[in-house]
Amino acid sequence: VKFVESGGGLVQPGGSLRLSCQPEREVFSRYHIGWYRQVQGKQRELVAAVTTVGNTDYIDSVKDRFTISRDRDSLTVYLQMESLKSEDTAVYYCNTNPYMFDWGQGTQVTVSS
Numbered sequence: 001v002k003f004v005e006s007g008g009g010l011v012q013p014g015g016s017l018r019l020s021c022q023p024e025r026e027v028f029s030r031y032h033i034g035w036y037r038q039v040q041g042k043q044r045e046l047v048a049a050v051t052t053v054g055n056t057d058y059i060d061s062v063k064d065r066f067t068i069s070r071d072r073d074s075l076t077v078y079l080q081m082e083s084l085k086s087e088d089t090a091v092y093y094c095n096t097n098p099y100m101f102d103w104g105q106g107t108q109v110t111v112s113s
Contacts, residue, residue, distance in 0.1 A: 001027055001101040003094050008107030011084055019079040019107060021094030027101070028075045034097030035068060035079045037090035038106075048079060049097040061087070084111045 007019040023033065032051045038044040048058045048068040056068050067080040077094055091106040 003104035005094055005104055005107040008109045010110045012113050013111055015084050016082045019092055021077040025075055031096040033077045036093045039090045086111050
């Protein structure tokens with residue numbers, strides 16, 4: 001199973017980014033999907049999750065700033081990130097929730113002035 005993440009980049013504090021994840025069709029249809037992030041030297045953490053029917057959940061530090069969504073037409077899971085902070089800097093990955101498959105390459109998000 002392959003996950004393809006995109007949309008990362010360098011943004012100033014307070015800025016916005018939208019990440020995209022395109023899992024395989026069967027994975028998109030059958031599994032809950034999560035966005036995870038990892039800071040070098042630290043464990044990967046689940047940031048946001050969306051169920052197959054669109055229910056969402058977030059860790060406290062990103063609530064009211066991040067929005068996860070899934071688009072059935074394009075088979076894409078998005079993570080809209082607003083009011084970014086330096087502590088959001090990490091490599092962001094998507095996978096099922098709970099994760100079951102190999103990790104993709106991720107997409108780097110750097111929040112810095």
